[in-house]
Amino acid sequence: xxxxxxxxxxKLNIFRSLKLRIFLLLVIVGVxxxxxxxxxxxxxxxxxxxxxxxxxxxxxxxxxxxHLITYGYLNDTSSEVINAELEQISNLYDGxxxxxxxxxxxxxxxxxxSEGKTIISQEVMECFxxxxxxxxxxxxxxxxxxxPITVTIIDPENDPEDGLEEKTMVEGVMLTxxxxxxxxxxxxxxxxxxxxxxxxxFVLLVALSFLLSSVxxxxxxxxxxxxAEVKDGFNTEQISVPDYLETEHIITAFNAMLGRMKAxxxxxxxxVSNVSHELKTPLTSMKVLADSLNSQEDVPVELYKEFxxxxxxxxxxxxxxxxxxxxxxxxxxTHAELxxxxxxxxxxxxxxxxxxxxxAKKRDIDVIYESAREVTAEVDEVKLTLAISNLVxxxxxxxxxxxxxxxxxxxxxxxxxxxxxDNGMGIPEESFEHIYERFYRVDKSHSREIxxxxxxxxxxxxxxxxxxxxxxxxxxxxxxxxxxxxxxLNFVGK
Ligand code: ADP
Numbered sequence: 001x002x003x004x005x006x007x008x009x010x011k012l013n014i015f016r017s018l019k020l021r022i023f024l025l026l027v028i029v030g031v032x033x034x035x036x037x038x039x040x041x042x043x044x045x046x047x048x049x050x051x052x053x054x055x056x057x058x059x060x061x062x063x064x065x066x067h068l069i070t071y072g073y074l075n076d077t078s079s080e081v082i083n084a085e086l087e088q089i090s091n092l093y094d095g096x097x098x099x100x101x102x103x104x105x106x107x108x109x110x111x112x113x114s115e116g117k118t119i120i121s122q123e124v125m126e127c128f129x130x131x132x133x134x135x136x137x138x139x140x141x142x143x144x145x146x147x148p149i150t151v152t153i154i155d156p157e158n159d160p161e162d163g164l165e166e167k168t169m170v171e172g173v174m175l176t177x178x179x180x181x182x183x184x185x186x187x188x189x190x191x192x193x194x195x196x197x198x199x200x201x202f203v204l205l206v207a208l209s210f211l212l213s214s215v216x217x218x219x220x221x222x223x224x225x226x227x228a229e230v231k232d233g234f235n236t237e238q239i240s241v242p243d244y245l246e247t248e249h250i251i252t253a254f255n256a257m258l259g260r261m262k263a264x265x266x267x268x269x270x271x272v273s274n275v276s277h278e279l280k281t282p283l284t285s286m287k288v289l290a291d292s293l294n295s296q297e298d299v300p301v302e303l304y305k306e307f308x309x310x311x312x313x314x315x316x317x318x319x320x321x322x323x324x325x326x327x328x329x330x331x332x333x334t335h336a337e338l339x340x341x342x343x344x345x346x347x348x349x350x351x352x353x354x355x356x357x358x359x360a361k362k363r364d365i366d367v368i369y370e371s372a373r374e375v376t377a378e379v380d381e382v383k384l385t386l387a388i389s390n391l392v393x394x395x396x397x398x399x400x401x402x403x404x405x406x407x408x409x410x411x412x413x414x415x416x417x418x419x420x421x422d423n424g425m426g427i428p429e430e431s432f433e434h435i436y437e438r439f440y441r442v443d444k445s446h447s448r449e450i451x452x453x454x455x456x457x458x459x460x461x462x463x464x465x466x467x468x469x470x471x472x473x474x475x476x477x478x479x480x481x482x483x484x485x486x487x488x489l490n491f492v493g494k
Contacts (some may be wrong), residue, residue, distance in 0.1 A: 015210060017178070019217045026209035038194045041186055046138070049183045054134045054143050057093065057178060064089065065149040065174055067140065074101050074149065077108050086110055095178035099149070100124060119175070127173045141184050145416060147174040219243035223250055225418045229259060274439040278321050278453065282314040289314075317451065324455040328438065330384060331462045338380040338466055340491045345375040345409055345416060352389050354406065356396060364402045367392075372410040378491040379467060387463035390456040391420040391483050397450050399424035415469075415486045423480040432473055436461040468492045 099108040149172040274483030439454035441447035
């Protein structure tokens with residue numbers, strides 16, 4: 001069932017094609033109006049033709065009605081002249097003529113079937129009041145015309161001083177029907193011709209629509225090709241398809257993405273070369289130490305021991321770099337998984353400081369902790385411990401002998417804030433934006449001397465960003481440095 005549905009959608013996929021949609025749109029827009037036009041033209045032709053025919057015929061019927069009076073046909077239907085005239089007219093119009101006298105009796109029917117019968121219909125009644133009525137039956141294709149047969153007399157009741165007044169009296173009614181088959185035949189011919197023209201137009205339209213739809217989607221194909229070239233590595237430069245505003249927008253977005261990918265690629269390459277360089281430095285030192293021992297004869301044991309200690313220190317350093325690198329990769333803000341739980345931050349900081357105090361003590365640095373309140377926050381304990389440790393370690397490393405490192409904790413209803421402050425050497429302002437970069441060190445040799453890898457602040461920043469927080473630095477050369485970390489108390493999920 002599922003497969004069948006999938007198949008159906010795959011087939012329907014063709015309807016998602018822009019080319020097909022443009023094609024169908026053009027065809028529909030071309031065909032529908034022409035069908036309307038054909039219908040409207042034929043319809044109005046029919047109306048006009050029927051109108052002309054009935055008004056022509058009505059004039060003739062009026063003349064005939066006068067003849068009927070002249071020949072006294074209403075009283076005596078034997079007049080051959082009139083009968084011949086009636087016959088001729090009904091033949092001419094392929095219709096029927098019925099003459100009705102004052103008493104509603106049918107005195108003549110050219111079909112000869114209703115003579116002697118009485119007819120009282122709405123039209124006849126109205127016609128006796130002097131109205132001429134014309135009706136068109138478009139289903140059966142005939143026009144029905146009811147004409148009054150009138151005489152005009154001089155009104156005897158009229159005052160002779162006012163002049164003589166004429167009076168029209170309806171003496172009878174002529175009920176006629178005439179076929180419109182000839183009109184219909186003309187319409188049929190016109191319709192056939194219109195259909196032929198329409199079919200030709202349709203074929204031309206299909207061809208034109210096919211051509212146009214292909215031309216209109218061409219720029220999109222060009223976009224696909226340009227992107228494919230970049231993908232396949234034939235082109236590494238920014239691409240351009242300026243045909244439409246839409247393609248330009250797509251390309252602008254693509255170029256921006258390309259730029260970002262290039263930047264990522266460059267930073268990856270730089271990272272790899274930095275990593276190799278950093279990893280090679282301790283190895284080179286070890287090689288030098290080992291070579292110098294090997295090249296000497298009868299090396300005293302003390303020198304051996306001293307060099308071996310140096311080699312062991314270099315191995316520790318190598319180890320630290322590798323550990324930092326692993327943390328950095330592990331806490332990459334796009335891949336890391338956080339193990340969030342409520343943590344008492346006072347306890348966490350106390351523990352960090354307890355671990356680092358012995359190191360500070362070696363240089364007589366006083367590590368002070370100030371907590372404004374009890375703070376419990378939703379954080380990843382292990383990762384945050386590492387981030388804060390790095391800041392405090394730095395404060396000690398770059399702090400002044402006999403100086404101090406002050407760590408303080410505070411919180412409002414949304415964030416907790418940790419300040420790590422020292423009165424050490426400080427950071428030059430131009431380095432503020434670089435200190436979080438991997439392997440960046442303000443003073444390379446000094447940092448290396450004191451065991452820095454240049455990765456600590458990168459790791460710290462990654463961890464803080466993972467917690468949706470931010471880090472800021474304030475520093476003055478020779479005066480000291482303060483790092484401020486602000487993180488939401490409640491973890492804001494992805
Ligand atoms: P490192 O392992 O070299 O300490 P970090 O990434 O932790 O690397 O720090 C980057 C650089 O920022 C350091 O090399 C140092 O120059 C500078 N820095 C960091 N913290 C401090 C501080 N508290 N005082 C002065 N300089 C600092």
